Amino acid sequence: MISEIVSVLIFSAFTVCILLCYKVCRLLNLSFGSIFALGAHLATVSPLLSLLAGSIAGIALHRATRSLKLPEATIVSLGFGLGIEEAIRLTFRGSQYIVLPAEIVRIVGEAIYAATLAAGVISAAFIVSLLAVLNSGIGLKLRFVEENSELAELYGIDTESARLLILTVTSALICLLGATAGTVQAIHPAMGWPYLTFSVIAATPANLFGRHRYAAAVLVNVACLLWF
């Protein structure tokens, strides 16, 4: 049961990141799968390096797409992701499908990888803090940007910084989740695609819940867990 809860939390965080980028950054971020794979590969060097790499990827993507409309920005994000994937392929040529040694812990009698548990805790912390932030003053500004970016800018909200912040934080988080996954499963450059596919599909019904879309993302993932 613990493993299932952790999986829901990880996929929920992924889904929330997709929704945040879509609403605030006007971009369906299709590079998350490759950023996840990047984190997993960097885990072979140092998991903490993934935070830095993810942040840099987020900043780079922001710069590449800031003046583009949603369709073009999404296409560029896909190209950006494929570029990262090929860079991984060239850099880690000898380490495709590698498995790293992993620690196992026991919780309520259930064995689980320590790294997976850490990923669950990180995901839960991210979702809870996001929901808390969305109810604060900063959250109101973010919601304003989500609803009408042009109008928010007219009212003096720095939408550019909001976009940069969201892309940097979400990319860093996805890269870090990749690093935790990299220590418990065979890693390869295309390993992020299943996570991306599932999260985009889960984000679609969650987005229908309007301002409650982030909480709904968790519920959709729980429903998927129960279904499967």
Place this chain on the structure above:
Amino acid sequence: MVLKELAVILALLAIPPFLGYYATFIATMAIIFASYTLPWLYMEKEAGWLSLGNSIAFGLAAYSLAIDARLLPLSIAVSVGIVFALSFAGRPLFPFATFVCSLAFWQASHHIVIGGSGGEEGFSYASLPLNLAFLSAAVLFLSGYLLFRALSSSSFGLKVNATRDDEIAARGVGINPVSVRLAVFAISITFSALSGIIYLLYFGHVSPDVFSPVVALFPFIASILAGKRWISPLLGSYFIVVATNALAAILPEFHYLIYAAALAAFPLLRRIRDAAETV
């Protein structure tokens, strides 16, 4: 202009068999992907629907034939139904809805196991001798080229263009945009399925890779690189396939770099092309 284009196409189709086995092998692959790109171009250029999910029809047809040929009509109907249903997401979201759907097929196809075969390995099927496969691919491309050119200049083509430019105005002159869209999708998807069948007959094998992003994005990348004329699918496919194979020893999976560069440069290239057309 048309004759010049036709002459170039005939040359690209006729020369490879005289250049030896390897050239024919590469050319067959390029022509199959050109045949797969043609119906995509028809959908995008004539009807204004940019699909990144034609790989669903391509892959499903190959899978159906490999599993049981009686499943083929159903696979085509399902592919048309899926793409048509996704079109109700609207034109701006249609490319991404179809792309994510093709990714879902990619993931799901790993779990298709029948009679102990399938899964990641996929299914085997009797393959054609190379020359026959080349000929089949060439005939398919040429017939597709003539078909789509004819369709684009027919009265049906005018209806398709009218719905692309303004659906409300088209409705005003008695055209049903939804029926026209369904007809365009049915034609395009059926032709994509035919190219999937030739793909299976050429390789004698089909695996989940037929639904991969590489296949899903192929027509879009070919059009970014070679433009949107009717000859472009052949030129774009030749470029991607030949470059990938020529550089495979130095840069494995070189097509990923082509894809990444083309997608990243897409907004810029589109602006340059639009400016050139305006002038």
